[in-house]
Amino acid sequence: MTFGIEAASYYVPSLYLEIKDLAEKRGIEPTKLEKGLGLHKMGFPDVHEDAATFAAEALLKLVKDYTINPKDIARIYLGTESALDAAKPTASYAMQMVEKVLESEFGERCFRNCDVVDMTFACVGAVDALHNSLDFVRVNPDKKAIVIASDYAKYELASSGEYTQGGGAVSLLISSKPDLLEIENNWGVATESVLDFFKPRRQYKKEDLTNALETFPDKIEIFTDEPVFDGQYSNQCYQDRIREAYNHYKEITGKNKPYENWKYLIFHLPYAFHGKRVFTEIYSLENGLAYETPEEQKAVAKSENYIQFINDTIEKSQRASSEIGNMYTASIFMALLSALQTSFNENEELKGLEIGFLGYGSGSKSKVFVGKVSENWKTVVSKWDLFENLKNRTSIDFETYEKLHRKQLEESVNENYKGFGLNSVELENPVLKGARYYHHQK
Numbered sequence: 001m002t003f004g005i006e007a008a009s010y011y012v013p014s015l016y017l018e019i020k021d022l023a024e025k026r027g028i029e030p031t032k033l034e035k036g037l038g039l040h041k042m043g044f045p046d047v048h049e050d051a052a053t054f055a056a057e058a059l060l061k062l063v064k065d066y067t068i069n070p071k072d073i074a075r076i077y078l079g080t081e082s083a084l085d086a087a088k089p090t091a092s093y094a095m096q097m098v099e100k101v102l103e104s105e106f107g108e109r110c111f112r113n114c115d116v117v118d119m120t121f122a123c124v125g126a127v128d129a130l131h132n133s134l135d136f137v138r139v140n141p142d143k144k145a146i147v148i149a150s151d152y153a154k155y156e157l158a159s160s161g162e163y164t165q166g167g168g169a170v171s172l173l174i175s176s177k178p179d180l181l182e183i184e185n186n187w188g189v190a191t192e193s194v195l196d197f198f199k200p201r202r203q204y205k206k207e208d209l210t211n212a213l214e215t216f217p218d219k220i221e222i223f224t225d226e227p228v229f230d231g232q233y234s235n236q237c238y239q240d241r242i243r244e245a246y247n248h249y250k251e252i253t254g255k256n257k258p259y260e261n262w263k264y265l266i267f268h269l270p271y272a273f274h275g276k277r278v279f280t281e282i283y284s285l286e287n288g289l290a291y292e293t294p295e296e297q298k299a300v301a302k303s304e305n306y307i308q309f310i311n312d313t314i315e316k317s318q319r320a321s322s323e324i325g326n327m328y329t330a331s332i333f334m335a336l337l338s339a340l341q342t343s344f345n346e347n348e349e350l351k352g353l354e355i356g357f358l359g360y361g362s363g364s365k366s367k368v369f370v371g372k373v374s375e376n377w378k379t380v381v382s383k384w385d386l387f388e389n390l391k392n393r394t395s396i397d398f399e400t401y402e403k404l405h406r407k408q409l410e411e412s413v414n415e416n417y418k419g420f421g422l423n424s425v426e427l428e429n430p431v432l433k434g435a436r437y438y439h440h441q442k
């Protein structure tokens, strides 16, 4: 029996900012962002969008596109680091939104008997949800699970993380009928508690809060979604963990140079070029190349062999990231969609080929695992139109971007949007303070 991904869908925020506009306003060389990091557009949520609406959109699309009966879904596990509440799972908001839309077809509360939960470990949380859900269907092969990765990557204005913002969601149907990708049950894992990037529940000096409350008197959710981070240190932690997890994968499988069998290398992409920048270390170790000094590292990155290797195995997975930005938990899955969509568009046959995954979550953990492309993969991919859909987003100017970022807009930019939207947040009633209310517009 085989297990893995039967179907997949996604949702990206309806707005985007051109990276060159951000570069110009911040006095950054645009070529650094475009040619150095691979950034072109940055997906940005409208006023009514958040991690719950992203998740609900991706879940509803999965159910509709693959005619899933919601009553057949035994669990929905949501990986996120943008939770909207410290107790009530974001997955419960998403589930409820979708239940309401499906009510006419499937009756009230179609997910009544579904096990719904959030999983959090920075950007690797949805890989954990996938790992867990695969274990679940392996034990219960007649059951199906849905994994959703949903996040909003937000950094402080004018910080070094600002150009690596983004957001969106990917949903995956996990079962014993893996029409897209069969996933092998070998998991290379590496964990170390570090402080490279985190979102503490912060304490503020009184005067800071006074300023904030003057500017945003009726907002209760300011300051909660921006991380504390050390960019270069986080890069190093990422590189260390994926090396350790890759070595663990080799150890448990006894495979020699496994990456050489991988048609695609799919990374967690905090920005488009990250995977290709960090893999130089594993590549050098596997091929006996010198990798001690910065000069040696540059020489590997610029070598003809490495560039050819990147073009063959990583470049296609970067394309969606260049257009969307960081999707935190969803980035690794969007990288997969990007590669498969490109192969599909180019009429390439992938059946039976191996794909290697290198996930990372700050804080920190990496998981390395492998999937094999299934015979029916093209039928699954035919529903996506990923790059076409990315063209349907609305471009915003820099001023609008800053206002959205500061939560200074009351009305949505796309006033007549279709789909799920945050309607209101309860601010008065003491027993409902902070409750979020959503609606769906046809």
Ligand SMILES: CC(=O)CC(=O)SCCNC(=O)CCNC(=O)[C@H](O)C(C)(C)COP(=O)(O)OP(=O)(O)OC[C@H]1O[C@@H](n2cnc3c(N)ncnc32)[C@H](O)[C@@H]1OP(=O)(O)O
Pocket: 029, 031, 032, 033, 035, 036, 037, 123, 160, 161, 162, 163, 164, 197, 229, 230, 231, 232, 234, 235, 238, 268, 269, 270, 271, 277, 326, 328, 360, 361, 362
């Ligand atoms: C947050 C997560 O999602 C979890 C993780 O993965 S942690 C790892 C990633 N960390 C983050 O994303 C944290 C938030 N982001 C950041 O802190 C920063 O944006 C960052 C660390 C990702 C990048 O930092 P930076 O200082 O802006 O860029 P830097 O690392 O110097 O790289 C710039 C690249 O552009 C190149 N470059 C610079 N100027 C250039 C120009 N004019 N033309 C072409 N290339 C140029 C540089 O040579 C360099 O590329 P190479 O090293 O490959 O040669």
